[in-house]
Amino acid sequence: MLARTSSSRPFSVIASIFCLFGVCGSASAQSIENGKPVASPFEQWDTNSDGFLSRDEFPKRFPAGLFKRIDQDRDGRLSRTEDDRFRESRRSENNGHRNRGGSINDRVRLPKGATVDQDLVYETIHGRDLPLDLYRPQAENPTALIIWIHGGGWKSGSKAGGGPGVFQLLQRGYAVASVEYRLSGEAVFPAAIEDCKAAVSFLRLNAGKYNLDPGRFGVWGSSAGGHLVSLLGTTNDVDQFDTHPVTRKSSSSVQAVCNWFGPSDFLRMNDFPSRINHDAADSPESRFIGAAIQKNPQKVQRANPAKYASAGDPPFLHLHGDKDQLVPFNQSEILHAALQASGVDTTLYKVVGGDHGFGGSKDSREELIEKSIRFFDSKLQSDSP
Known part of the structure; x- marks a missing residue:
């Protein structure tokens, strides 16, 4: 587990990457802002809306090895499930396994009554x-x-x-x-x-x-x-x-x-x-x-x-x-x-x-x-x- 220290520069860099990738929120499910749905990072990056992220769609600002790290089945693309698993594992490391609510299997946040x-x-x-x-x-x-x-x-x-x-x-x-x-x-x-x-x-x-x-x-x-x-x-x-x-x-x-x-x-x-x-x-x-x-x-x-x-x-x-x-x-x-x-x-x-x-x-x-x-x-x- 990563050490908890505010003075650790490597930790802050990694944490920033995880936040960008959606670890500080849900990257797969739609979120709501001011009463309106906002496309999640996963949806924004998935430009052809096929439910996967290719290497071309994966943001270039992330470290070169991150794609391979998330791609657990080594098929050259990232699924929502792989995205969820990665974010959940990072959440557990960074938050001492504290439960922040929501299932990692959620795919869509539904309106009330749906x-x-x-x-x-x-x-x-x-x-x-x-x-x-x-x-x-x-x-x-x-x-x-x-x-x-x-x-x-x-x-x-x-x-x-x-x-x-x-x-x-x-x-x-x-x-x-x-x-x-x-x-x-x-x-x-x-x-x-x-x-x-x-x-x-x-x-x-x-x-x-x-x-x-x-x-x-x-x-x-x-x-x-x-x-x-x-x-x-x-x-x-x-x-x-x-x-x-x-x-x-x-x-x-x-x-x-x-x-x-x-x-x-x-x-x-x-x-x-x-x-x-x-x-x-x-x-x-x-x-x-x-x-x-x-x-x-x-x-x-x-x-x-x-x-x-x-x-x-x-x-x-x-x-x-x-x-x-x-x-x-x-x-x-x-x-x-x-x-x-x-x-x-x-x-x-x-x-x-x-x-x-x-x-x-x-x-x-x-x-x-x-x-x-x-x-x-x-x-x-x-x-x-």
Whole structure:
């Protein structure tokens, strides 16, 4: 245990690092300041909202060895669980094991009266359960539902945390579902979209049980999750991805789509400079498809949301940074144009200066979350103007 001495400079430096990393508070759970939710450090650093911190997302101001120290499973990324364990161990050292309240397993601080049903199994594939978490506000009447689909390049990510706006959505009377889907290391396209379709159908089938309005389902996702929610929206009238049994019992359609910087046309992602070569055989897109994308254009076309744009699609809101170096801004432009050409209600908001995850943008993350929720208000809430 570190010695308790106010004159120890090494101790003060280490303590400062721990405070920056969230040991002096909760780094994973949202906090409340002046009655408003404030994004936690973990959420602020997790720029692609996939529930993990990559080395690129980890703040450069921390010592070089700290990332490796926290990364207990040595997978090259930090999970919320690893973050929690690190902070709790540091708290124990620095505070003599005094209990400061709160569980290290907490993921989201809920508004008063809200509840969460964790790990609801929406489908089982070859003995593998597919779960979702359902957050519900205190409400007498059936509520609108926002379904969050996480990002992570289709190869990583987690349903933990419920998405960037879960606290605000619950405060506004929405239910929120956060979905786990099969990643590309487990099953390639179309597995992920088939899973997402099944989750929507499960929630609609059980709407009465969970006090949900089956006619007011919105979807929201970032990066790879933005791609999947866009595909959900443009395939309302397409049944080729309704392969799980539950989709034959209840509709997988959605009524509003919020796409945060998701790909829409894989074969055009290299049109602009990027941090990765999207055409490479080991790119996230190629791994998602199961083969090099340029050598499999027909399969890639099936995965492109823009291909399915049609007049019956629900309203869309796209938020995308014009300096995105991972998913080029043109990806939202392509889908927005395809929807416009089909007469669909679609809005593209350029996040000026924003890189992937909106880092460097003039808009704050809180402002972008609010813009997204107001979109859902306008499309899903019956008392909206």
